[in-house]
Amino acid sequence: MATTNFKDYVKNVEANLSEEGRATLDAFREHYDLAYQLLELRREHELTQKELAKMSGIPQSEISRIERGVANPTKATIEALSGALGARLALVREPASVA
Numbered sequence: 017m018a019t020t021n022f023k024d025y026v027k028n029v030e031a032n033l034s035e036e037g038r039a040t041l042d043a044f045r046e047h048y049d050l051a052y053q054l055l056e057l058r059r060e061h062e063l064t065q066k067e068l069a070k071m072s073g074i075p076q077s078e079i080s081r082i083e084r085g086v087a088n089p090t091k092a093t094i095e096a097l098s099g100a101l102g103a104r105l106a107l108v109r110e111p112a113s114v115a
Contacts, residue, residue, distance in 0.1 A: 050089075
């Protein structure tokens, strides 16, 4: 099956993952989830890292490290960034698993 775009390609790869491959992908997504959310919010607001840094008081270099998933930001840092982006930090309950 020929893929026409990247999303289709990813769906095709995911459909053919082994159990071990699925676990690795899930761990990868969990690790980068917060970084991805912050990056997407920044892009939705059409801001550069430098503009977000000025708005939030967080250095641009730290924003870059967070978005690349190589930083371990504090709660205060996440709150400063999310506040500047019109969002807030919150815990979300996982749906109850069915036994």
